[in-house]
Amino acid sequence: MIYSLPSTFGRRELSVEEASYVVAGVPFDSSESYRSGSREAPQAIREASREIEDYDMLEDFDLLELAIADIGDIEVSFGSNQETRKRVVETVRFILDNNAVPVLLGGEHTISAFAIEAFPKDTLFLSFDAHLDFREDYLNNRYSHACVLRRAAEHVGYENVVAVGVRSACKEELEDARRFEVSFIPFDECYDLEALETRLMKAVKGRNIYLSIDMDVFDPKDARGVGNPEPLGFFFFDFLKILDFIKGATLAGLDVTEVVPRYDAYTPVLAAKLIFKVLARYEKK
Numbered sequence: 001m002i003y004s005l006p007s008t009f010g011r012r013e014l015s016v017e018e019a020s021y022v023v024a025g026v027p028f029d030s031s032e033s034y035r036s037g038s039r040e041a042p043q044a045i046r047e048a049s050r051e052i053e054d055y056d057m058l059e060d061f062d063l064l065e066l067a068i069a070d071i072g073d074i075e076v077s078f079g080s081n082q083e084t085r086k087r088v089v090e091t092v093r094f095i096l097d098n099n100a101v102p103v104l105l106g107g108e109h110t111i112s113a114f115a116i117e118a119f120p121k122d123t124l125f126l127s128f129d130a131h132l133d134f135r136e137d138y139l140n141n142r143y144s145h146a147c148v149l150r151r152a153a154e155h156v157g158y159e160n161v162v163a164v165g166v167r168s169a170c171k172e173e174l175e176d177a178r179r180f181e182v183s184f185i186p187f188d189e190c191y192d193l194e195a196l197e198t199r200l201m202k203a204v205k206g207r208n209i210y211l212s213i214d215m216d217v218f219d220p221k222d223a224r225g226v227g228n229p230e231p232l233g234f235f236f237f238d239f240l241k242i243l244d245f246i247k248g249a250t251l252a253g254l255d256v257t258e259v260v261p262r263y264d265a266y267t268p269v270l271a272a273k274l275i276f277k278v279l280a281r282y283e284k285k
């Protein structure tokens with residue numbers, strides 16, 4: 001008898017061909033400007049995911065019904081945005097070619113700007129983020145984590161990005177976002193959760209969406225281990241109240257980024273649970 005525990009996300013052992021959702025880690029944090037270390041997140045999120053029990057009582061859903069495969073981490077090129085970009089795009093394309101939904105574990109938020117390039121141009125890039133991330137460049141780097149929304153918009157179109165929970169920006173990027181008529185929902189417009197859910201349902205209805213969750217959208221008291229903590233934000237409880245919007249959309253891709261495990265042992269648990277919750281709620285539709 002061999003006693004072994006798979007080290008994959010959720011202890012899953014499906015092949016890519018059998019899976020509806022394929023997890024891949026992207027341990028890339030080259031442009032982190034404040035608290036670096038999100039390259040350690042994929043393994044920390046996996047470790048947390050293995051300890052989450054299989055029946056989600058509050059969703060009344062057996063998580064084992066989620067056909068998840070885990071292909072491990074993409075071997076990224078530290079310091080080379082372009083090489084990492086190419087590897088992420090090709091890996092995401094491989095997952096899409098297998099008719100599965102990519103679920104990426106960041107890494108810094110830049111990985112979302114890479115991943116979206118593998119999707120058709122009319123995909124809706126729906127980003128939950130404390131930061132607007134609409135700079136043309138940051139420190140002369142166009143593939144910085146401060147430019148994610150802008151790079152994504154350049155691929156899918158300015159009309160096909162929505163940022164939710166924003167409460168931090170520089171004046172220029174805010175002016176640019178308004179000039180390009182980019183949809184963003186500042187966090188003070190998120191206090192009324194019912195109104196927010198209605199707004200999101202309208203935005204995603206019938207669309208193929210790439211859902212990108214920068215963990216700093218949560219209140220730092222809930223998610224302390226992030227690269228750029230920003231006061232205010234959602235509590236997990238709030239997020240679950242609005243999450244039904246996902247039922248009106250087709251989930252094309254999902255990522256969770258900016259977890260920095262070395263600053264907090266709980267944030268990877270939150271990230272793992274969040275992934276299960278999003279997929280469970282989506283499967284229940």
Ligand SMILES: [Mn+2]
Nearest residue numbers: 130131214216
């Ligand atoms: Mn952010």
